[in-house]
Amino acid sequence: MKRSIKYLTYTGALAGLLLTTACNDDFLERPPQNQISDATFWKSKDDLSKALNAVYSQLTREEIIYDDGSTDNAYAQYPWESVATVVSAGTINTNSNAGWGYTGIRRANQLLENADNIEMDAELRERFKAEARFLRTWFYWDMVLRFGDVPLVTSTLGAGEEDVPRTPRAEVVNFLLTELTQIAETLPVAYGGGDSNERGRVTKGAALALKARILLNEASPRFNTGDANKWKAAADAAQEVMGLGYTLFRVNEETGKDLEDDYAAWVDFADSEDEKIFRLGLRSYEKLFHQQYEGNSEVILDRQFIMQVDPQWNNTYLPPSMLNGWSSVTPTQNLVNAYGNYKTGGPANILDPQVRADLYLSENPAFANEYRNRDPRFYASIMFNGNPWNALEDGFKFTWQIGGSNNSQTGYNFRKLVDPQAHRENIDNHANIILLRYAEVLLSYAEAMNEYSGPDATVYAALNEVRERAGMPPVDEAVYNSKESLRELIRNERRIELALEGQRYMDIRRWEIAPEVMESIHDIRNKLVQARTWYDKLYLMPVPQSQIDLSDQVLTQNPGY
Template sequence: MIRKMKKIYIITSVLLLSAIVSCKKDFLERPPLNVVSETTFWKNANDVYLAVNGVYSQLPGDDMVYDDAAADNAHAQYPWESSATDVSSGNVNSTLDAGWGFTGIGRANYFLDNADKVTAIDKTLLDRYKAEVRFIRANAYFWMLCKFGDVPLITKTVTLGEENVPRTPRVQVLKFVVDELDAIAKILPQSYAGGKPNEKGRITKGAALALKARAHLYEGQWQLAADAAGQVMTLGYDLFKVTAEDALSAKDDYSVWVDFTNADDQKKFRLGLRSYEALFQQANEGNIEVILDRQRIPQQDANFLNTLLPSGDLGGWGSIAPTQELVNSYPSYKTGDLITPPSPAQRAAWYKAKDPAFKNEYKNRDPRFYASILFDGNPWNAIEDDYSFKWTEGAGNTALTGYSVRKMVDPKIYRDQIDNHANNILIRYAEVLLTYAEAKNELTGPDATVYDALDKIRTRAGMPVIDRTKYATQETLRALIRNERRIELAIEGQRYMDIRRWKIAPQVMKPIYSIADAAKPIQERTWTDKLYLMPIPQAQIDLSKGVLKQNSGY
């Protein structure tokens, strides 16, 4: 991903894959006590178990939020946290590192080169371990080719003198990724029973097929994307739902924001909101919607979302702030159609004058809006008694757009004053349904299966189903699918590639403003077509002695 801030991930394995050493056979030399020696490792099944767990630490984590801030969904105000501030502004040159790195790939290769040394292990289990590691390597390569295009395809441990590898054409890298996912999908189980070495949260057949569907979707290979998504749709996943609110959430008064027709309407709205927000909370991790997540160890391996996303009034940094354009994309709760927002100048005038008309913009919106965006007046008793968000312009650790992120912030963790250890969801079933809907619509136009996939997502959120008369053409349904994907997957890291593969980046990457000022942007944003790919860091080109060649425009 594009984040540069360093974190220490504590894993239940040893940090062996980057610290293996060899010792001469001399009686004065002993295996070091603070690292794992290659001469004493790879002896038994537990060594393999520890090694594969070490590779899992290379899965992405909460870094994903910065990819939305590198696109038009959010603003990253601190350039020292990530490359998103520079990428979104268009201020990109070869000094920038947008995520070029081979640590995960190197660890995976090392494991795959050495795991067969252990003979005292069940072959079926060893093959499964290797499939898990092959997935992590394929995922790393997939994100590298998304960001950089051609990348060196390295499938074995690199020794001194072999490190300068030229870039492999992206079509070959993509083929490698898809072929790997095809092969390991035949090896990996659909689920795990639990307990060592079958812990829940390990990579599954569904994860391999879902990543394959994503790869084909990004490439515009519609039939292959629809087929892979269709396979995932037979594996027993579903959308996460709650059937009741807790006592704190029930205190939120949404009657000031939504014109409910009756008690049933209000219940539908509230359960849609609660279902959507709760699927990301630690209490519900590993739920039926999760296909792949970055596992966190309670009390040891925290994520930083409760710090990065909220503003200072909730102890956060306001690192990532929703843009007005993301806010505008949430449709009407009443009709399911997009709303017509006020002009930026009118909004700013209402805000400055404290005119009641300012809040009308936030009424009768998609329940996912209230679950995802903190706007002036949004109630949230689950995080603090009688809390409602109030933006304070210019306050410390405050998002600059006038909005903060509520989605993926865990209120119970905040109340308990402990770190957030919720797993980071990397692939979930809603994305698969959206992939299927987009691919099928691009192939053949609307059909019942496309509407059904979209209606499942909307129904879970408490929204009306799609008007099949109004959205009866490929073009009208395409626009709806793209918007549905934007709001359903907001701040989950998909928007960066979506605006590039749809070729809409030149239109959407424009200056952003706060709710209080329509004249002075909080960030200037410009687009040039070189930004479809990120630069290879010049330092890496220099280290390669010119073997690596730079992307066009840098």
């Protein structure tokens, strides 16, 4: 039997749990010794909890970094690791799979079909179902972003039912928004801990934050022909989250090896108080993503990892070979240019690429001047020549190693998402991957309200909350005093605040700026790293031809492929 959607496989998350429908062959009527059938599994609250964990296990992991590799933010140099290399080059074809998959959706559907048969606390059962519905929405939204029309299936499919045509995108989006509105009424704002109430579960805030993300996308130029009310709906959804008690994560002091980093060599501090603002902004931003502070007040949803059981690999994918890394995803010069000036709050002074190359190749000390007085998030996010990081290794300063295996091709590596404590202790990185956080909500509110009615006090307040946490000056309201000027600042703020968190992929498409920004990239010597060509077909990814073939051509292909 051909399968257009891989519905009939449902691999569990814990202890190799496998849920399958029973076979009809006489020889196979007895339950398999290494599997659990539907008839014998769905009996208790514990069964339902395990099944829900199996749905959670499909949440986005560290592969989210490759989404930025498909944009102007980063270069993903290994095509065997992800499709980002061919997406960014413009050469992706129907032999690739850019995220078409139904495992998580199938698991959620099966849970929802069986939950009501279990005798357990009714309120808890409804909450478990709401969590599964959210996760199904998450998986569907990821596919809608990439493919547009996708088969909308809300029940498990039996033999002969597998070849399902694609559902129009608008219909799927309306379904997702309705789901999120409904389940937000069931999910709690927070969990107190203990059995079935562990931190890390989906909350009301997660449902509303994902709703705000979807509405922001739908209000944007690619999907909106001028209906201002779509922007208002996105702003209202973000504002709901803003009333739930989330706050931006901050550290109040530096300790340990952090004190040894000499940033006076890079920033012209006015006085000791100025230096303190800068350093605490840098530390607040970088430590937000470290295991030591996971689950902090800014986190709305994260993908959980279990110590010594389930590691994530950003400490391998992001650093260079000198730090036992692979440089899988590295910053572009264009991203480096986006970080503004710490002193003025405005754009940085960016060198002509050939001037930069000449300074670097001649070992002129003036080469370093371009990295002076930059946004604290630049120093927290980018490994550039001379950037100190004593928390990682005593006396460490980054130096680009040209050539060789596992080194950056652009001249930079990412520092963001690398956990220095795990590196120093020579253990795996188990920091949770943040999927939704409060800073994104504030930026979404600022963008939506600015587009709806132009700059106002609430827009500036949301932006300044994000900037001031990072140690940056507030927005200059005299300069950014129009919808158009503030739009450009907001877009840049999203870019640097959310770098490597997967949002740039959506942003350059919904704003329809991909044709302008997806340029070929060069290293700091002005040598070509990757030739990039944008085609408008790249607004959507190709449906894998293998899936079309399995569907007996019921599935159709996106235009241009």
